Amino acid sequence: MTLVCYQPSVPGAWQGRNDGNDPDLLRWHQLIQPADISRGPLPAVPAGKKGIAFLGFSCDEGVRRNGGRTGAAAGPEALRKACSSFPVHFEGHVLADAGNIVCEGPQLEMAQEALSATVSHILQAGYLPVVLGGGHEVAFGHERGISRHYKDEVVGVINFDAHFDLREPGVEGASSGTGFWQIAQERKKAGQPFHYLALGIQQNSNTPRLFHTAAELGADYLPASLFQQKYHDQLVGAIRSFIQRNDRIYLTTCLDVFAAPYAPGVSATAYNGLVPDALFLDCFRTVLRTGKLAGADFAELNPSLDHDNRTAKLAASLVFETVMNYFLRQGD
Numbered sequence: 001m002t003l004v005c006y007q008p009s010v011p012g013a014w015q016g017r018n019d020g021n022d023p024d025l026l027r028w029h030q031l032i033q034p035a036d037i038s039r040g041p042l043p044a045v046p047a048g049k050k051g052i053a054f055l056g057f058s059c060d061e062g063v064r065r066n067g068g069r070t071g072a073a074a075g076p077e078a079l080r081k082a083c084s085s086f087p088v089h090f091e092g093h094v095l096a097d098a099g100n101i102v103c104e105g106p107q108l109e110m111a112q113e114a115l116s117a118t119v120s121h122i123l124q125a126g127y128l129p130v131v132l133g134g135g136h137e138v139a140f141g142h143e144r145g146i147s148r149h150y151k152d153e154v155v156g157v158i159n160f161d162a163h164f165d166l167r168e169p170g171v172e173g174a175s176s177g178t179g180f181w182q183i184a185q186e187r188k189k190a191g192q193p194f195h196y197l198a199l200g201i202q203q204n205s206n207t208p209r210l211f212h213t214a215a216e217l218g219a220d221y222l223p224a225s226l227f228q229q230k231y232h233d234q235l236v237g238a239i240r241s242f243i244q245r246n247d248r249i250y251l252t253t254c255l256d257v258f259a260a261p262y263a264p265g266v267s268a269t270a271y272n273g274l275v276p277d278a279l280f281l282d283c284f285r286t287v288l289r290t291g292k293l294a295g296a297d298f299a300e301l302n303p304s305l306d307h308d309n310r311t312a313k314l315a316a317s318l319v320f321e322t323v324m325n326y327f328l329r330q331g332d
């Protein structure tokens with residue numbers, strides 16, 4: 001595959017604790033298969049098994065254009081490190097590392113196009129793409145790649161985020177805050193519906209204009225204030241009914257949806273964000289267990305602002321959830 005902005009995974013990206021080579025001692029770094037997809041195909045997935053391909057999106061330009069605190073370009077590297085020592089609780093399934101799409105300087109649109117092409121290549125190879133951001137401008141490229149692959153299907157977008165990211169591009173163009181508005185426009189052009197569910201929206205982080213745009217575009221959202229145990233059934237019910245309206249689901253998690261003590265390593269921290277507790281996990285797993293998941297990503301990790309790697313570890317735990325639920329989901 002010919003690719004711009006592409007770098008294969010660097011040697012040493014996956015390193016961690018080693019307890020030995022017996023199958024019941026293995027960790028992800030011992031099993032992951034690095035692939036240079038500019039030179040050859042991803043490894044074949046054995047019959048009856050599943051594959052997940054990680055892809056880094058190393059980019060600061062979206063957050064820079066959005067006036068935020070840059071540093072998310074180092075997110076993929078930190079996330080790989082934080083995932084490296086996870087134990088292997090599955091057999092026969094393939095974890096591959098497809099490398100990185102790198103945004104050089106201001107070339108955001110080119111990097112997003114490369115991301116889109118690579119995501120659709122990964123899907124074509126029978127893998128689930130799990131994209132490691134990067135700022136939330138990762139969403140536009142990732143979703144375009146999924147929609148490119150699932151041309152005739154309805155792809156719903158589920159975004160765990162404090163923000164709508166429904167801004168219209170400004171003088172500098174697209175940014176980390178415009179992704180879902182851009183997706184809505186593309187859907188309109190193609191005569192397709194825009195199905196968008198934002199979870200964890202903060203009133204104190206979104207202008208009335210953004211709430212208005214959300215209403216105009218027919219976006220669904222559940223505010224952060226609803227994330228209380230007493231609303232458990234309402235939350236899970238709303239997520240389930242959104243999923244039912246779609247053939248495929250693109251899941252994106254903006255790490256600033258979490259409260260600052262859990263996620264200090266993001267551009268825009270939220271003092272009153274979600275707590276990554278059992279209630280959140282139930283909501284997150286409801287999406288992962290649908291059988292419709294077409295891709296997942298984790299955005300806005302900024303290692304230069306992190307404390308004790310806690311944001312990286314939280315994001316890595318969600319990657320672990322994604323892998324476990326995708327590989328071990330019953331009924332397919």
Ligand SMILES: N=CN[C@@H](CCC(=O)O)C(=O)O
Pocket residue numbers: 066067068136163164165167176177178205267268
């Ligand atoms: N991807 C982040 N988007 C937010 C950032 C807000 C901020 O930097 O305060 C937004 O555009 O609203």
Ligand SMILES: [Mn+2]
Pocket residue numbers: 161162163254255256257
């Ligand atoms: Mn956000």
Ligand SMILES: [Mn+2]
Pocket residue numbers: 136161163165176254
């Ligand atoms: Mn966001």
